[in-house]
Amino acid sequence: MLSKSAEYALRATIYIALKGSEDNKLGIDEIATAIDSPQYFTAKILQLLTKNNGVVSSVRGPNGGFYLTDAARKLPVRAVLEAVGEDGIITKCVLGLKECSESRPCPMHEQYRYIKAQLRQMFEKTSIQDLANESGKGKIVINNRQIKTK
Amino acid sequence: MLSKSAEYALRATIYIALKGSEDNKLGIDEIATAIDSPQYFTAKILQLLTKNNGVVSSVRGPNGGFYLTDAARKLPVRAVLEAVGEDGIITKCVLGLKECSESRPCPMHEQYRYIKAQLRQMFEKTSIQDLANESGKGKIVINNRQIKTK
DNA sequence: TTGAAAAAAGATAAATTAGTCTTTATTTAT
DNA sequence: ATAAATAAAGACTAATTTATCTTTTTTCAA
Numbered sequence: 215m216l217s218k219s220a221e222y223a224l225r226a227t228i229y230i231a232l233k234g235s236e237d238n239k240l241g242i243d244e245i246a247t248a249i250d251s252p253q254y255f256t257a258k259i260l261q262l263l264t265k266n267n268g269v270v271s272s273v274r275g276p277n278g279g280f281y282l283t284d285a286a287r288k289l290p291v292r293a294v295l296e297a298v299g300e301d302g303i304i305t306k307c308v309l310g311l312k313e314c315s316e317s318r319p320c321p322m323h324e325q326y327r328y329i330k331a332q333l334r335q336m337f338e339k340t341s342i343q344d345l346a347n348e349s350g351k352g353k354i355v356i357n358n359r360q361i362k363t364k
Numbered sequence: 365m366l367s368k369s370a371e372y373a374l375r376a377t378i379y380i381a382l383k384g385s386e387d388n389k390l391g392i393d394e395i396a397t398a399i400d401s402p403q404y405f406t407a408k409i410l411q412l413l414t415k416n417n418g419v420v421s422s423v424r425g426p427n428g429g430f431y432l433t434d435a436a437r438k439l440p441v442r443a444v445l446e447a448v449g450e451d452g453i454i455t456k457c458v459l460g461l462k463e464c465s466e467s468r469p470c471p472m473h474e475q476y477r478y479i480k481a482q483l484r485q486m487f488e489k490t491s492i493q494d495l496a497n498e499s500g501k502g503k504i505v506i507n508n509r510q511i512k513t514k
Numbered sequence: 515t516t517g518a519a520a521a522a523a524g525a526t527a528a529a530t531t532a533g534t535c536t537t538t539a540t541t542t543a544t
Numbered sequence: 545a546t547a548a549a550t551a552a553a554g555a556c557t558a559a560t561t562t563a564t565c566t567t568t569t570t571t572c573a574a
Contacts (some may be wrong), residue, residue: 253560276519
């Protein structure tokens, strides 16, 4: 469904939203451990998220780390996917046809249209903060690990 | 969304359903050209489809080629995905968590559950023949090319 | 103003997926 | 029986994605 990059991007973003703040920046090691992802690779992905769409903010040096601004928290989940170049799920044809549209639909188009619209809804109407809130409900989990909300 | 393998598998299967029959078997070159896919690679995929789930049938030698049995035509689209090992879309967690379930849901679980159910519906309730019929409606297209139904 | 802590950037490696080519086996027709 | 047509099987190459390691830059605190 999604690439590893996209999965890590989402998990990392949710984790940062949940545990980080401007005066509690999180280090890459903590993040990678928490979401159970390869550290260096996750670092690369966070770089993408800081460069594109301003999803994640970062500062270097002592007490540096990653956090989300209030504005970033309001961004739709789609912004995360876009930042890692992975929004094809809601833009491309299921059968991979370049030219597939209402006027020239592929054999699955009719059926998939509605589902695609819902995926789009989900990724556009849900904000990063919304996901963090879900995660905060206690029983909800990132990577098999209960996250303690402060 | 889907891998190239899965896309080619679906396109090839639909094409064979539409144009082939037990006494009009289709050659790999025709198929690959028609669905605009790399020939040798598509051959590999058709091998998978003949070995797994009996989606496609084939015979070698002169006048050999690929076709679908009547039974195969009734198979759900999911059988094609399974045959190429690509049914993760309807089985796996969006965030890639190993342990994500009703009792231990990931932050997107609630939202995605319904969509996943619909994807499953689509892939399980739609048969290969159904897709071929769609394709037969005339304006519908495999790979930007109008397929002439006899 | 120096040292240490952090992310950024860059270079490389490993794994997976996609794609190609060659050889073999099977089938049909002559 | 033999030759030709075809898919199957296997070996190989290329591209992309995933992952790791090293070096550089920035920032803070002593």
